Amino acid sequence: MANSEQILIIKLSALGDFVLSLGACQAIRKHHRDARITLLTTKPYQPLAKASGLFDEILLDSRPRIWQLPSLVALRAQLRSGRFDRVYDLQRSDRSGFYFRLIGQPKPEWVGKVAGCSHRYLQPGDQVLHISTREAQQLALAGITDIAPADLTFANEDVTGFAVPDGYVLLVPGGAPHRPAKRWPMERYAELAAWIVTRGYTPVLLGTAAEQESLELISAVCPSALNLCGRTSLLQIATLAKSAALTVGNDTGPMHLIAPAGCPLVSLFSHESDPAKVSPRGAEVTILRRPTLEDLTLTEVTDACEPLLPLRR
Template identity: 55%
Template structure:
């Protein structure tokens, strides 16, 4: 009988992308196991497209007072008859799930009393990638090769993009506006790219519509894909882009993971030592991004492409 493994990774987007390597390591360590991932709805399509999981379960994240939903979740978790759980979320919520599953299940994470604890009191001061690698090493997974994202391809022909093109990500979490470089500065870079024969392709959702409109107005050559790209599309675009520029936001993790040279802009609102994308990534940091002039950004992009 196959062993049954549960992997927990609920989000957010950047964190999910940085779990690709742990996902691959778990699959390589348990090649014959039946592996289920418990995630949230936005990431289900990516999880299903990947070669890492046999089953994708959606967690609607019931509240503590939603007794019926919690009972249903407990029943489902226990029905999986999992022999081991890799908790890559390591949150208070996933700690509840350790208790919901009950005794007798091997558990890698930080839940009190688990069998394979990530026993490093300084874990919160590690970059996400190093923290997860160390957690898996303490659970017996020492081999940790980079994730091969050859599976992460999408049909981009519907966008009709000319080559070469550069990706611009002017958005970010709506509740953290300090993480956004001004749209006018993105527009300046877009015009500069277009003058050099590189088509700016602007990514975002309706939440970034104002910024995207400002960029497209200043640079008519820009192509706005507002609300048209899913996560697999962004991975595909990242495989073919000449370069990318964006704020500290989830899509930049996708683009960097796909291999594009990516310049990520950080403010004082986040710490790149803990969460920056990995790959062919450049970083610029300014406490207040409004004070970051476009000229050093242009210079860094040139350095990344030609260096």
Template identity: 50%
Template sequence: MPHSRILVIKLGALGDFLMALGPMQAIRRHHPDAELVLLTRAAYRALGEATGLFAEIWVDPAPRWSPVAWWRWRSRLRSAGFTRVYDLQTSDRSAGYFRLFPGDRRPEWSGKVAGASHRHDYPEDHRLHSIDRQRAQLAIAGIADVPLPDLSFLDGDLSRFGLPERFALLIPGSSPERPVKRWPIERYAELAARLAAQGAVPVVVGGEAEAAAGRAIRDRVPAARDLTGRTGLGQLAALARRAVVAVGNDTGPTHLVALAGCPTVALFSAASDPAKTAPRGAEVCELYAPALADLPVDRVAAAVDDLIRFEGDAPC
């Protein structure tokens, strides 16, 4: 489709956005001469720009209940000249955007919404992983080759941190609204002590919201390094490429380090389904307990040892 103008919709959250980078990269390869526009949330504008895939980044206006906002948004979509839309969000919101186009002048549409020219219809109770689901969606639109996301565009300077040669990443955070997805911080501290005793310096990463967790681990394990609130996504990817292993909850940074190539142990509770949302990468082990408070340190430490010893080939 040469000289076409194509809209890609992916709003988030972070882990979902990272998983969609492989499909975005595949779309770019399939349409080498097209002008790609990304519609996303403001939080992911910089990440979208860093990919180098898009001519423009649009921030989703989320018009909600304002008729004037909806009219303005409809006018912008209709006048943009899109020849095809790849809806990687496949939500009620993006389905509503499909309906803003007149039926006789809609662009080709890849997504779940009824009436789409390249519809991927799947049941609401599916257990498809998001990557597998999007691969099936793009296959319907003629894109057969969708590898895992390539995060080589993400990098950062680590020199100011003075890190040792051998270190392990700990990711104790998750969405503040979902505390049930967090392994207890005292378990992370116990795991940090074991890692330090084995010669792998624990490095705690996360946002400002994880500062208390970082302090708690360092108070328990003085050898640990607390980098909470001090790393951007590029630096986190750089850390992942150097770390011997990472352990994290079901949260965006855990997805990032796994995709960047770090051997990763991901911890899941009944709040999320690893069949649909587990991190993907070269070496990923998922551990599940209905309540993460019941997941013992011994089980996590054994998974860490297996990844380090067998480079991901041992059963998890």
């Protein structure tokens, strides 16, 4: 590998964006079959990146502040020691643009949006584009045109310890704590869980440990729901999605893991985010959007779910 092409991919966050970018990473690996490919990312996504098998090395970015000089010097040394021939900046942020300057001379080929890079991508200002479309346009500048949705067949984690019964529906009622407008009311999720039981399925609740208390409301209304809040890894979520009958959830990161795993999805959006830019990508994704999610009724959601959820007896 000493004389092979050295490639760096930068993708730091967030979960949904990281999963959507896996399709681009897979296309980069296909294009650079014999290259040594390094990923620069952040700690939460290291297990997912490692399991994908796409990367020869994974570097973790602590995202040092400008005044944290020792950390910046260490990061610069790390970037320079890779002797990268080409960098694919899939983050396209001010931070990753700063890394273009931090890396020093000589500059590698750089596929990103920062001024001065060799393959500069600027999104047309009058277009609303999904992140996957933007990445396809970006990679086309570097000669990569065959980009498929993320393939998550590598996600095969052990989930037997959860004792999930046959015939289950995943519910993802949480979301970013600083953006409550992206959440359908928890009371509606509780009613939805009860409706799912009448269809013959077990609701399985997914969320972070910090969401445990709010999800207990669903368990109180629907005791047969299985609460896995705070217990699942990202890879386990993708594995559970492969056998789920359906998933219903807000615009939040795990939905992007679930959709490409092959699970039918009903995704709920408010004015806080635009599905034209950030919707999950999968074979069967239904989007329900209202300016305010409090105005989205239980009947509207069950009407969307019913064709995807045949009665079980």
